[in-house]
Amino acid sequence: MPTRKPSDLIVVGAGVVGAACAHYAALAGLTVTVVDRGSVSGGTTGAGEGNLLVSDKEPGPELELALLSTSLWRELAEELQERVEYEAKGGLVVAADEAGMGALREFAARQEKAGVTAQEVPGDRLHDLEPHLAHGLAGGYRYPQDAQVMPAHAAAHLLRTGGDRVRPRLGEEVVGLLTGASGEIRGVRTTAGELHAPYVVNAAGTWGGALAGLAGVHLPVLPRRGFVLVTEPLPRVVRHKVYAADYVADVASGSAALQTSAVVEGTPAGPVLIGASRERVGFDRSLSTEVLRRLAAGATALFPALAAVRAMRTYLGFRPYLPDHLPAIGPDPRVPGLLHACGHEGAGIGLAPATGRIIAACLTGDRPPLDIDPFRPDRFAAPESPTAPGSPAASER
CATH class of the missing domain: 3.30.9.10 (D-Amino Acid Oxidase, subunit A, domain 2)
Incomplete structure (x- = not known):
């Protein structure tokens, strides 16, 4: 097998959240490898209705995320036109x-x-x-302000807009994380071999807790x-x-x-x-x-x-449910180089663009577009005998 050129980051999960992370990272000039054990939108995204909602959200962090995403979806709809079937x-x-x-x-x-x-x-x-x-x-x-997209098309076209900067690797299951001497991220190990990058984004949807478990941290998805x-x-x-x-x-x-x-x-x-x-x-x-x-x-x-x-x-x-109904978005202080973008429950399609913007900002050192402290991945107390929820698979399916 030929040597794979390292990327700036690896996104685990080819659903709409992972696609949005790849899209905004590529816009920021980064190269991205997107890994999924299945296909694009092969899991939660493909089973979604494509809702982009503000109507069902109480005032607070999730609503702020939804309002930002609403404006970003409108921008994306203009860019991608009818390909995502955006309907306001x-x-x-x-x-x-x-x-x-x-x-x-x-x-x-x-x-x-x-x-x-x-x-x-x-x-x-x-x-x-x-x-x-x-x-x-x-x-x-x-x-x-409520709208709808065709979620599978949206994820596919978000990946395509990255051009050569986004490299999908489908049908490869992540079975381990590569780390350096100080525990920092160095890449992932898949069923097809090793992929190297200094950052890994956990966009594994319902299996986000399992991927976090591979890094030795608790995330109760x-x-x-x-x-x-x-x-x-x-x-x-x-x-x-x-x-x-x-x-x-x-x-x-x-x-x-x-x-x-x-x-x-x-x-x-x-x-x-x-x-x-x-x-x-x-x-x-x-x-x-x-x-x-x-x-x-x-x-x-x-x-x-x-x-x-x-x-x-x-x-x-x-x-992908988290107990406080807020997603985990941003760097994990417990593992240098690990970022999370999962746990959006039923709102992942609607919240994907804002999530992608936040992840890109964290990677480039820019200021995130809103306060991300409520989404801290380490906000959940670890159980006395931690076990990773779900299966050890790492993909949004």
């Missing part, structure tokens, strides 16, 4: 009764102080936005399973991303039990995507008819016309 369709959060509407009103008021645009919609005007929505809802809020129902192609029955108010509480919950809330959105290609479910069951990929029943019931309660529509398929994915 907006979100619509609806409440069934006045109590729910009051909670939405308070939530939106807090968000608006943080820079989010939220527009109250009375119940009798909801059908102006969504003609097929159920009758009798108390009202809702429209979020024009756990899988949080979710299913999506996909209908037959339809005329544009659903114009926005529409979800019930309890979705926000489910996103913020740390419960391991099954939670479902109605989330419905159309796509440019025609099928309607129906979610959302959350449960921590490890990496169990078995089909759950109970989850699918709940998803269908929630969707038809919001859009009764969907009761007569065929569901063509379903798929599942694993969100």
